[in-house]
Amino acid sequence: MTHAFSFPSAKRVSLSGTGALAALLLATLCLPTHAAHANAAEDGTPGSTPVERGQYLTRASDCEVCHTAPGGMPYAGGRAFKLPGMGVVYSTNITADKQHGVGTWSDEEFVAAVKQGVSPGGKHLYPAMPYPAYSRLSDQDVRDIRAYLATLPTSASAAPENKLRFPFSIRSLMIFWNIVNGPASAYPDDTTKSDQWNRGRWLVEGAGHCADCHSPRTLTFGLSTSKAFGGNMLNGWRIYNISSDRKTGIGGWTDAELAQYLSTGHADGHGTASGDMADVIGHSLRYLTPADIQAMVTYLRSTKPVSTPQDAVTFRNVASGDASLPQNSRGARLYASACAGCHLPDGTGRQSSFASIAGGRSLGADNGRNLIQVLVNGSGLQTATGVQIMPHFTGGGLSNRDLADIAAFVMTHFTTAQPHDLEKQVEQIKKDQD
């Protein structure tokens, strides 16, 4: 996953006068404690050895996606995180290599990096690393993750140097960021809720760090709590609202649909995960136990509904059968030749359920933003039966207008959306790709 940062350039957090000093002091006093916590949240992790538990936790925490460069060696780092207005941060090598990885770190140093965002030598990490969420993990969890990582091949390559503009290049700024925005700390079970809910909260808010993509950011780039899980914008994609709102979040999904989506990347009637979410499913969620998936569903059901009108989609009833596509517009003709081969005229998917796009939010939401992202960038989802590929359609003679026409047809054929300026949107997304 990638995390786009947006520190406000001029309006920094205004901590002025004695009130601010008091707030600082108070916040400092509230910094994380490391009380051991045996609870329902922790008990669900399977595995009988530290390495087995560590493997599960490494996957649940989705370490691999961010700590691997595209096509690179797993966990060797080097994935670029473009932070608009700030620069580029690269993920680090977390293999056990002694020079470039974490091979010489003590367990305590590794735990401090993961949970407090401070690596050896007092070097503060940037919160592209979701240490505020990982602070929900116990120290033992993090030691187990390390034990697992230590069993993997090492890489002797260093991640590229970050390219950050002043003043963001000053790592110690993060001390102040941490005071305002976290990290939180391990929390005890909420005894008014079920064990399943507590485990789900820990998976969603802790290891899974879902909010890091799915919650909007505040002015100081902390995670919004008032609009938690209400969706966000990252790298030109709309990260969808996963709050319990019925219309614009996941409140209208059944438990079975949510579980199917989280564990396979596809839910009948809701389409298939693409973009960064496909990576999250492929490298992380599909390895979780059914009990953990159910726990996540239970917790996600309980979030506060946040309404985001740009995500609202009304679907049409669409005729089925290969002969059913209207052929009266460029978009319809292009859809028949380029898309229906896999997706079928009614979007239900020709050979594989993963090709079923019927009911997918991207078909109509947000003026086709994610739809065009998928057309331009393609998508790949690792499944139990191999990688399911949606090819990108930027080559093969399809012009920006062709892609815009396909998108316009899809949006109006499957949904009641009224698309506008799609060709500009295609141009912009292609430009952002470079």
Add this chain to the structure above:
Amino acid sequence: MPTLMINGQPHSVDVDADTPLLWVLRDILGLNAAKFGCGIAQCGACTVYVDGKAVRACNLPVGLVGERAITTPEGLDMADPIVRAIKSAWVELDVVQCGYCQPGQVMAAVALLRTTPNPTDEQIDSAMSGNMCRCGTYMRIRAAIHHAAGELA
């Protein structure tokens, strides 16, 4: 690995679940009528049926097929009036030029007439647009489908 049911015959193949069906058909079982064209379900040359529905074999992992019935172009039965009408129309109107795409075209055309016995031009375009022909025989394909539909009527 589940046994694949192809043209009414069971076939046990020892391949990974993510192997595309087309690889199994052509490389392992020697059923070469379905062709490799683009490999990304864009050209239709590899069209086969799964449970009677036209699918692109190049892009279908065998692990997703399960025990559903697969029909390849070799399995089209001339005793079936629709198959016979389409193949006869193809010959009568001399549809084929180089021929590479034609097994897929015939599969798609037969599937079309099964659900839409008397298709309009628009319905033919809708159903046949996923099958490319680099020789450009589209007009003859369309005419042959109309011809076959007329023969069956």
